[in-house]
Amino acid sequence: xxxxxxxxxxxxxxxxxxxxxxxxxxxxxxxxxxxxxxxxxxxxxxxxxxxxxxxxxxxxxxxxxxxxxxxxxxxxxxxxxxxxxxxxxxxxxxxxxxxxxxxxxxxxxxxxxxxxxxxxxxxxxxxxxxxxxxxxxxxxxxxxxxxxxxxxxxxxxxxxxxxxxxxxxxxxxxxxxxxxxxxxxxxxxxxxxxxxxxxxxxxxxxxxxxxxxxxxxxxxxxxxxxxxxxxxxxxxxxxxx
Numbered sequence: 001x002x003x004x005x006x007x008x009x010x011x012x013x014x015x016x017x018x019x020x021x022x023x024x025x026x027x028x029x030x031x032x033x034x035x036x037x038x039x040x041x042x043x044x045x046x047x048x049x050x051x052x053x054x055x056x057x058x059x060x061x062x063x064x065x066x067x068x069x070x071x072x073x074x075x076x077x078x079x080x081x082x083x084x085x086x087x088x089x090x091x092x093x094x095x096x097x098x099x100x101x102x103x104x105x106x107x108x109x110x111x112x113x114x115x116x117x118x119x120x121x122x123x124x125x126x127x128x129x130x131x132x133x134x135x136x137x138x139x140x141x142x143x144x145x146x147x148x149x150x151x152x153x154x155x156x157x158x159x160x161x162x163x164x165x166x167x168x169x170x171x172x173x174x175x176x177x178x179x180x181x182x183x184x185x186x187x188x189x190x191x192x193x194x195x196x197x198x199x200x201x202x203x204x205x206x207x208x209x210x211x212x213x214x215x216x217x218x219x220x221x222x223x224x225x226x227x228x229x230x231x232x233x234x235x236x237x238x239x240x241x
């Protein structure tokens with residue numbers, strides 16, 4: 001599994017373009033800009049598609065035309081910018097199949113946007129986009145990077161983030177064709193008990209876990225330094241030796 005971090009920022013990225021706090025000023029002065037969170041796996045799967053992510057891919061020299069699967073955790077606008085799928089329809093890969101994986105609110109948001117602007121929703125006749133519903137605990141099998149390789153196993157698990165209007169939000173346990181395993185845990189507050197139980201004993205090669213709030217707890221359904229440490233510690237304690 002090859003992992004490319006296209007963005008590691010929060011909803012407003014970093015720096016916030018309007019903010020003059022020392023942190024944002026330092027990031028601006030040093031050119032340390034971060035896009036909204038987005039992760040590319042093997043050039044075949046993109047996890048989360050905020051508005052910044054396509055341009056970040058271009059800056060890094062990444063060709064998103066090779067994507068086969070788009071996987072979204074929830075429908076907040078920093079994780080889902082359906083405009084990018086319209087831009088794709090203007091490109092040389094417009095007719096190539098693309099799985100769009102996400103909870104119900106994600107699929108509904110994509111369908112509503114593309115129906116308005118393109119007069120055709122994913123899954124309708126002639127659309128290259130194939131919607132796949134992500135439900136916590138229900139594995140999804142997707143094709144691998146090449147036509148002859150093995151596939152991906154994507155297992156959604158419940159997040160503690162937002163309400164049903166944006167999801168229900170999920171996190172992803174992803175196993176690549178080569179057997180490498182990644183946990184994508186953005187966005188979430190302290191993990192639900194069902195998710196802790198579901199992940200017990202699983203071993204990951206890469207764990208991407210949010211820590212949005214720093215030393216200022218209480219901002220939405222996110223982790224701060226204390227809850228991040230507790231969640232990671234809890235997972236480590238329950239991992240198989």
